[in-house]
Amino acid sequence: MNLLPKHELKTISILVIGETGSGKSTLINTLTNYFLNGTLDKLKVAIATKYLKQTENFDNNEKNVIDRTSSQTDSCIKYDFKTNDYIYSFIDSPGLSGTRGIKQEEINMDKIMRAAEQAKSLTAIILVINGTITRLTVNLQNVINRLKGLIPDSLIENIYVLLTHCHPEDSNFEKDSFTIPINEENFYYMNNSAFSTDPKSLNSVKKLYLNQQLKESFRVINDMLTAITSARPKSTDDFEKMIKLRFKIRSTLHQAQVDIMNLQTLQDSICIYEAQLEKANIDKETFKDFTVTKTITKTELVPAPYHSTICNTCNFVCHDHCGLQEISTKGDNSFKNCGALNGPNCKEELEDLKNKYLSSVKDSDEAEKNISSVKVAKLIIDCSLKRMVEDTIDSCVELKKLCSGFNLVNELNITLKQLEMEALKHTSLDARKTADNIIRSITEMVNQLSQGQTTSKQGLMNSNNLMVKNWNQNHNQAQN
Structure with a gap:
């Protein structure tokens, strides 16, 4: 054995x-x-x-x-x-x-x-x-x-x-x-x-x-x-790293595409809220004089040596010393001869106008709050997109270090074309600028890496063609 x-x-x-x-x-x-x-x-x-x-x-x-x-x-x-x-x-x-x-x-x-x-x-x-x-x-x-x-x-x-x-x-x-x-x-x-x-x-x-x-x-x-x-x-660990980096680049750019679409949606929301705010402010101006100041605790009829007209709505004297003979029937045709019948003599607190005013104030506050919330959301997405571009640059630099012959043009060409097509759909200037900045930044990065001009992230981020300064300006405009 x-x-x-x-x-x-x-x-x-x-x-x-x-x-x-x-x-x-x-x-x-x-x-x-x-x-x-x-x-x-x-x-x-x-x-x-x-x-x-x-x-x-x-x-x-x-x-x-x-x-x-x-x-x-x-x-x-x-x-x-x-x-x-x-x-x-x-x-x-x-x-x-x-x-x-x-x-x-x-x-x-x-x-x-x-x-x-x-x-x-x-x-x-x-x-x-x-x-x-x-x-x-x-x-x-x-x-x-x-x-x-x-x-x-x-x-x-x-x-x-x-x-x-x-x-x-x-x-x-x-x-x-x-x-x-x-x-x-x-x-x-x-x-x-x-x-x-x-x-x-x-x-x-x-x-x-x-x-x-x-x-x-x-x-x-x-x-x-x-x-x-x-x-x-x-x-073959480098193969595994390359697989993960390629997946990360694709998923990051796909998320960027989704976020740019979200920017357009948020901008549409801002337009709606701004229209609501404008209407609410107009209503506030229209209904702001809804009341005449007065203090009344009770209604009391006081005897007088002449006739006066009593308001059918608020029980106040609408026409003091009215020339008509005494009439006790509410809404009698004889009131047509009263010169004060159609005059602004009723000092009633107009509840309907007050409610409209308060409602317009509420609508205005809510619209301003919504606009503020959407602008914050836009800033968050803008910051996220900037990080995505930096992450994509990081991943591409790492890929080129692992495989100097890696063709970034082939890798990103389809995704960049999709971003370009998506950008053409945007009616929001902010969304269009953001998409264009991403496309220009990544395209310039691909060109530099492919031509061997630089292999470091810092060198890429310092390039004027990467539009970093423009991106920061867009952030400031969004904050304003």
């Missing part, structure tokens, strides 16, 4: 990235045969091809095996191969620059970053590129730019490039055009047609040729894995 402890295998995690149709699936199939001792007559197929069905039980999700313009790998898939000392864990990623648009590209980038972060450490990142391309095409340039914005600087020295469909002597790819700094010894070449050839078309000559290709591919893989095995694994 063997009581010796089991030998714990060391895991070497390798991320595979490449353009759609560059040969990533061929690499995975070649690796499968390298580790599982496959031969041309008995090929081990991890990923189905146009001519070959899957033979190995890997949990993959390959899509269209016919259309080379469509990214076959729809999600990140792990392929683990065990040796006596190691577990080589290859993480195959969705092809970049596929035909499903920018939105899908962003989804694929997020998947790649999360898969890398979940690996905890990476010993290598293999970039698969079609080596027959003479110069960088638009698609390939797009892929490289995205990779520059995807891979943290801490992992750059762990990047290996596999140029497919070629040998060193016939490769057309110009390494000088590669804008990612990669060591010369980290370039490898492989040409393997075994998985793209119809087995029914094979004759002895083709078999000999494909066998040579397969053996040469095994040699290249062996050399590359030897170099990778001796490399120092790098933590």
Whole structure:
């Protein structure tokens, strides 16, 4: 009975990235045969091809095996191969620059970053590129730019490039055009047609040729894995930090967009309250003389040697020494001959006017209170938006420190366009100015970071183009 402890295998995690149709699936199939001792007559197929069905039980999700313009790998898939000392864990990623648009590209980038972060450490990142391309095409340039914005600087020295469909002597790819700094010894070449050839078309000559290709591919893989095995694994914490920073930037700018909409709503409320205040003040002026000062404790009829007219409403004398004969009937037609009938002789306290006056005072006070509350809310939102811009600048600076090739223009372009469209809807000058300030500030920050003018928050915040002074002026105007 063997009581010796089991030998714990060391895991070497390798991320595979490449353009759609560059040969990533061929690499995975070649690796499968390298580790599982496959031969041309008995090929081990991890990923189905146009001519070959899957033979190995890997949990993959390959899509269209016919259309080379469509990214076959729809999600990140792990392929683990065990040796006596190691577990080589290859993480195959969705092809970049596929035909499903920018939105899908962003989804694929997020998947790649999360898969890398979940690996905890990476010993290598293999970039698969079609080596027959003479110069960088638009698609390939797009892929490289995205990779520059995807891979943290801490992992750059762990990047290996596999140029497919070629040998060193016939490769057309110009390494000088590669804008990612990669060591010369980290370039490898492989040409393997075994998985793209119809087995029914094979004759002895083709078999000999494909066998040579397969053996040469095994040699290249062996050399590359030897170099990778001796490399120092790098933590993927920077991927996690980048994911969090990207999420923070997006969520912060989304909240800014919501708050700018709230500014418009608050400004609309101020307009309503100001109209209410104006009406209340007019009513106050109209009804302010609602009373004539008097002090009466009781009503008493005093005998007099002449007739007087008594008010039907307040029981006071409306017309002293009235020339009419005595009339005891209330509202008699004879009162039409009284010269004081329509005169302002009734000294009644006009309750209705008083109530209107008091109501207008209350409405005025309430409108002023509402206007004050809304202005305070606007100031709070303004301060919050200013902090959001500063937080966004902080996050962008940190992102550029982690990944100097990170493309802030691509990252923020859609959000900034949404902010611009939202700003056009605003009828409030304050809301429009606030939105414009945010857009100008972030745009200038992106330009400075992208051009390498500064990498510090302080340098950005001190820039005149960031409109910090204008922002403070807007705060002062809002307070007034």
